[in-house]
Amino acid sequence: MPKNIVFESVKIYDIGSKGQSIAKSNDGIVLMVKNGVPGDVVDIKTYRKKKNYYLGNIIKYHSYSKHRVEPLCEHFGLCGGCKLQNISYDYQTKLKEDKIKHSLNNLFENVIIDPIIKCKKKFEYRNKLEFSFTQNKWLTSREIDDKNKIIDRRGVGFHKSGMWDKIIDIKKCHLQGEPSNKIRNGIKDFAKKNNISFYNNRTKNGLLRSLMIRSSSQNQFMVLIQFFENNKDEIKLVMNYLKNSFKEISSLLYVINDKDNDSIYDRETVLYDGKSYIEEKINDLVFKIYPKSFFQTNIDQTIKLYQTILDFSDLSGNEIVYDLYSGLGTITQFIAKSSKKVIGIESVEEAVTSAKKSAVDNNINNVFFETGDMKNIFSSNFVSKHGICDLIITDPPRDGMHKDVIREILKLNTPKIVYVSCNPSTQCRDLELLKEKYVITKVQPVDMFPHTDHVENIVLLESK
């Protein structure tokens, strides 16, 4: 079938895994479009054929879904984040719940899923944003139409949906509280006025490369600028501007990165002013967050997530607990008071060092950590060293757990496992293997990221 086909009066019925809307024609052809809301009836013109579906654009609306709302953000539709902003929050969370139900009910019978824990804050819920500088910002259709205007294409913002080399210049992002927007817009104007160059990710030149802003509920702000070149004078100019203009910044750092990719994990960060970390509180625990450390990005929901993990664990104080993929040791310490001892395993050394330090600061002395790749560390030697556990908590990255890790878990016959996941499809894949010895007894989805299709899910498994 050729492309550029028009499908008339089709109904959008779902949202796909990357936030696109899905429609189906009368003869069963699947169509993926942007910005549709389940319930909209539309005409779609296709522009590309994929293996099992067509990509298309909505060219006419016949009727609008009752779940459709006006997006708050002026960048909605172009920016790669917050793709569900045109769907009411209640319906967004219903879609997330349905996604979990659908994947679990395909595998297990009679699974009861508790209603999703919703976010109170629908905006300004993130404590970390990363922006990219560009010499060549994406032009809006209004800018393209305005033939007479000479456009300054320098900008700072987020990637256009699905495009690594196209940056949308962001004027206001609603995901993080102030002074986040003031810092980003301030540095952009300052650099323009002082002719400090912006990075070009195709030609690989330009000084200003990226901006990371981290905040905490303790009103502390960390700003890290990534420069492409070690141009000392201009770096000083930018850093002094930030230091003198934003008294809120308690940790000001930079990094030089002349590699092709943006990752700073193998680069040395330079502290320019203030402390090398910011602090975050989870109940009475304090954590130091360093520039390269992973930390949960929605603190209010993290507390609810951790409380559910603790409730599911149902600890008496006498248990040995393994906390797999422990990051900064936040779950490890959250459950420590209720356990005999907790052992965390994590591959990032900086995170483990920080976890050990914060445990000392928090006066917790029944937690231990091992550093390394889970599939190597989590073995019979580990069990002999730390003792047979009564509970496993596992919180793997999006890819889920390695098969060897699951094999090791199955050998242990641990009575209970609490599996926390940010990716329902890899979680289901792993649960299918664990099904050999376990049944699911509780499921609690948590919405950490309103307006995105991401959902966190906690599953309690008990041995058969």
Ligand SMILES: C[S@@+](CC[C@H](N)C(=O)[O-])C[C@H]1O[C@@H](n2cnc3c(N)ncnc32)[C@H](O)[C@@H]1O
């Ligand atoms: C989803 S985070 C969970 C962190 C922590 N539980 C929390 O609540 O903040 C996953 C963690 O797994 C770590 N990780 C990823 N791959 C790993 C591996 N192969 N072995 C050990 N840790 C790994 C990451 O560095 C990250 O800290």
